[in-house]
Amino acid sequence: MTRVGRMDARVTGGTAARWVRIVRMGNTFTSSYSSDGVTWLPIGGPVTIAMGTDFLIGLPVTSHKDSALGEATFSNLSLSPP
Numbered sequence: 001m002t003r004v005g006r007m008d009a010r011v012t013g014g015t016a017a018r019w020v021r022i023v024r025m026g027n028t029f030t031s032s033y034s035s036d037g038v039t040w041l042p043i044g045g046p047v048t049i050a051m052g053t054d055f056l057i058g059l060p061v062t063s064h065k066d067s068a069l070g071e072a073t074f075s076n077l078s079l080s081p082p
Contacts, residue, residue, distance in 0.1 A: 020059075027051055 019034040029047045032040040057079075063070035 022057075 019037045019040075020031065021034070021040060022029060022031045027048050027050055029049060030045075031043040033043055034040045059072075059074055061070040061072040
């Protein structure tokens with residue numbers, strides 16, 4: 001697998017259990033988050049990554065501590081074609 005790009009941003013001052021949305025339009029990706037799935041706030045700005053039509057996507061998790069494992073539960077995942 002080849003890593004073709006990186007899209008990251010930090011949202012502070014919140015709690016866990018958020019909705020996250022990533023939208024791809026051509027080679028431009030935007031991301032946003034919501035606490036209720038209705039009102040969306042942007043995370044950073046648009047990111048352009050040259051990509052083909054087939055790609056892999058993942059959801060990272062970290063504890064930010066070398067001595068602790070990170071753990072998360074993902075639910076209600078969906079992927080919609082463009």
